[in-house]
Amino acid sequence: MRLDREITCAQVVDLVTAYLEDVLDADDRERVEEHLVFCDGCSTYLDQIRQTIAVTGRLEPEDIPPALQDKLLAAFREWSPA
Template sequence: MTCAELVELVTAFLDGALDAETEQRFVEHLAVCDGCEIYVEQMRRTIAEVGQVEPESLSDETRDRLLRAFRTFPLD
């Protein structure tokens, strides 16, 4: 599995929605790729924190900055 493939599957992995073979490949990649391991942990934390934020509490500027950050995340 490449880093780009892992990024595409991270949400399904965190939701427990991957088939057994894909999940195994995902976990094997995490075992050898520190960058992806950090990325998955950041996603876990982001999901936990964002889940507590009321959408109406974000300013337009903050929302736009967050969207730009997610759209420009480097893949490999």
């Protein structure tokens, strides 16, 4: 049976992006944080989402290939400002 004010781990997992984006209302935010205090599983899950974001941010940008760069420059030179 679910408790009156309880938030479950399954719910925390569903709310994790809203929590990180800071769009939860004050009550929901409090309930999530209250849950994180005692729940190692959800603390780990939250950390892993943060780690995932951090690692995703390390994907290297690919350079614009020279051929495309040449085409862009050609397009620029063809263009005449109005």
